[in-house]
Amino acid sequence: xxxxxxxIASGVAVGMIYAAIAFGYQxxxxxxxxxxxxxxxxLALGALFGLTLAxxxxxxLMIPLVLVFGFALGxxxxxxxxxxxxxxxxxxxxxxxxxxxxIIFRNVAENIWGRxxxxxxxxxxxxxxxxxxxxxxxxxxxxxxxxLLMMLAVEIFNRKSIxxxxxxxxxxxxxxxxxxxxxxxxxxTLSYSISAMTAAFAGVLVAPVTLTGATMGAVLALKAFAxxxxxxxxxxxxxxxxxxxxGIAETLTGFYISTGYKDVxxxxxxxxxxxxxxxxxxxxxxxxxx
Amino acid sequence: xxxxxxxxALGLMPxxxxxxxxxxxxxxxxxxxxxxxxxxxxxxxxxxxxINKAGGVLGRPLLLVERDDEAKNEVGxxxxxxLINKEKVVATLGFINTGxxxxxxxxxxxAEIPVFNNVATGTIITNQFKEPDYDANYVFRNSAxxxxxxxxxxxxxxxxxxxxxxxxxxxxxxxxxxxxxxEKYLATKGVKPVAVEKFNIKDxxxxxxxxxxxxxxxxxxxxxxxxxELAQVSNGMAKLxxxxxxxxxxxxxxxxxxxxxxxxxxxxIMPQTFIEDQTLPRRKxxxxxxxxxxxxxxxxxPVAGAQGYDSVFxxxxxxxxxxSTDGAKIRAALENLNERVEGVITTYEKPFxxxxxxxxxxxxxxxxxxxxxxxxYAKPEDAKNAGVVRLKEKxxx
Numbered sequence: 001x002x003x004x005x006x007x008i009a010s011g012v013a014v015g016m017i018y019a020a021i022a023f024g025y026q027x028x029x030x031x032x033x034x035x036x037x038x039x040x041x042x043l044a045l046g047a048l049f050g051l052t053l054a055x056x057x058x059x060x061l062m063i064p065l066v067l068v069f070g071f072a073l074g075x076x077x078x079x080x081x082x083x084x085x086x087x088x089x090x091x092x093x094x095x096x097x098x099x100x101x102x103i104i105f106r107n108v109a110e111n112i113w114g115r116x117x118x119x120x121x122x123x124x125x126x127x128x129x130x131x132x133x134x135x136x137x138x139x140x141x142x143x144x145x146x147x148l149l150m151m152l153a154v155e156i157f158n159r160k161s162i163x164x165x166x167x168x169x170x171x172x173x174x175x176x177x178x179x180x181x182x183x184x185x186x187x188x189t190l191s192y193s194i195s196a197m198t199a200a201f202a203g204v205l206v207a208p209v210t211l212t213g214a215t216m217g218a219v220l221a222l223k224a225f226a227x228x229x230x231x232x233x234x235x236x237x238x239x240x241x242x243x244x245x246x247g248i249a250e251t252l253t254g255f256y257i258s259t260g261y262k263d264v265x266x267x268x269x270x271x272x273x274x275x276x277x278x279x280x281x282x283x284x285x286x287x288x289x290x
Numbered sequence: 291x292x293x294x295x296x297x298x299a300l301g302l303m304p305x306x307x308x309x310x311x312x313x314x315x316x317x318x319x320x321x322x323x324x325x326x327x328x329x330x331x332x333x334x335x336x337x338x339x340x341i342n343k344a345g346g347v348l349g350r351p352l353l354l355v356e357r358d359d360e361a362k363n364e365v366g367x368x369x370x371x372x373l374i375n376k377e378k379v380v381a382t383l384g385f386i387n388t389g390x391x392x393x394x395x396x397x398x399x400x401a402e403i404p405v406f407n408n409v410a411t412g413t414i415i416t417n418q419f420k421e422p423d424y425d426a427n428y429v430f431r432n433s434a435x436x437x438x439x440x441x442x443x444x445x446x447x448x449x450x451x452x453x454x455x456x457x458x459x460x461x462x463x464x465x466x467x468x469x470x471x472x473e474k475y476l477a478t479k480g481v482k483p484v485a486v487e488k489f490n491i492k493d494x495x496x497x498x499x500x501x502x503x504x505x506x507x508x509x510x511x512x513x514x515x516x517x518x519e520l521a522q523v524s525n526g527m528a529k530l531x532x533x534x535x536x537x538x539x540x541x542x543x544x545x546x547x548x549x550x551x552x553x554x555x556x557x558x559i560m561p562q563t564f565i566e567d568q569t570l571p572r573r574k575x576x577x578x579x580x581x582x583x584x585x586x587x588x589x590x591x592p593v594a595g596a597q598g599y600d601s602v603f604x605x606x607x608x609x610x611x612x613x614s615t616d617g618a619k620i621r622a623a624l625e626n627l628n629e630r631v632e633g634v635i636t637t638y639e640k641p642f643x644x645x646x647x648x649x650x651x652x653x654x655x656x657x658x659x660x661x662x663x664x665x666x667y668a669k670p671e672d673a674k675n676a677g678v679v680r681l682k683e684k685x686x687x
Binding site for chain 2: 006117118136210213215218252254258259260
């Protein structure tokens, strides 16, 4: 039993890492039906930027600066990669453009920070704490708490602030929102900014546990993408559930079946969800009237 | 890069009217295994500079043509073709990654140009073009190959009295070939590992692998992988509060292991051909010039730096003996090298023969131990004998 709980605990920690990154996909998809395929690079840039700042500001003070950095980064991606494609009603232009920007960001990061995996100093003690039968790292608790808090903050922003309401309105019906006087273009920029901001925040959150480097986002962002598909691209709750499912499936498979097949059940689940419920477990099936 | 090549070329021009002898240097200078590649390259640069200062080889200076293979098999193959066909190198040194070596060295074999592995350890590397399938084998090596390391790791675990052995290996060519070597050697000792687990490059969480090993009652871990993931294994053990000895393949001496594992890495031991100690004058002068040239207090990956340095001297001696830059003649000279080449790892006396293309024999390899951010001798007797040059054992490979 203790083993099972330990596996679940580790699975939850890994799953929340995926969820935190997947959350960013969901934000931009809601407003513009586009995704930032450079989400992994936004994560890596956030973590590397934070790593550079941390010696001067300390871990906690560095976070707001990283948030500002991520916010600006998202706006740049939207302006350069997404808006031109959306303007000419290109269905795929934004895919290539965000991937291209991601590659550029990665190369820039490699030139500035090198391509070695770096150690990110942990703000919390690095020895595990005993909770009943299981052992967790303080940093893992911070990841779970931080990710939930971040999602909650974005939800509150969407529900309470005037800007957030504009985001929700745009998500529901972009044309109607436009007719109601909402500047939907700015709302889309905003959603990209918030999305990259959450990615950058996720970067500094997970960096002390994972390795930090220009390529740190590659594997994580891919897993997060699977999470977003499983959970549903339009649901905040969906990415949390999807992340937990994938993370726990990985650790349980690793232990009970084989560590060589660790990644397989998550991907099978992805295929099953796509064939049975393409909008994801928590996605809203919308009937498109043409 | 361009400026650098120009500067080297210009610097040599006035003194040497003769054409330089071009030697390819290929390795990952960027990416996860770059600390090995860069140490190797920097060691090779030092050696080439020393040789050129002393008048070069055959009256011609050595010119290192450095190419980044990014630890990618396909890039390595491209680099090989560029070095052979465009740069017309006389020989090539390098290869950190076993997969890259296997993908790239066949171009040298076909072109009959010697290729000298100074870091990659896959056992199969020097056997890829072995007799009798091929008339001549152009692949040489001065690193401790996997069978040798796997044997040392297993023997050490058994000597320490461990009976229940868990094997953890990464899912790359390197890790899986190493795991095979460990399992084969264990079988000859009549021991079956209690757990054999796999992990991927960039894996974040090692809980499942470690719990399986723990549940199987393992009392020692043999891990085959490179620095960052080996560090994640150490960190994972600390997280689970499970402490058993860990014996790894050589890359836990990488700086990335030391940085990422921090105090959790202390006590991990691994086979090493070279430990940064200054007992011998040859080693002392090498370390001093390395530290001074690159402004560091420690070689990022000492083994790679030392092997890179030595490989240039061995190759230079062979070119001298061959009296030409013809590939077949250099290969023949390497296989019957008359000069004693004093390197920093050992003094190479007939390092190769027609059958044996591995310069390193088991008696040259010691166990290193991670201790507070440095690699030191794991055993007091090795530390005491640090000043003894361990020559190659006859017919050991």
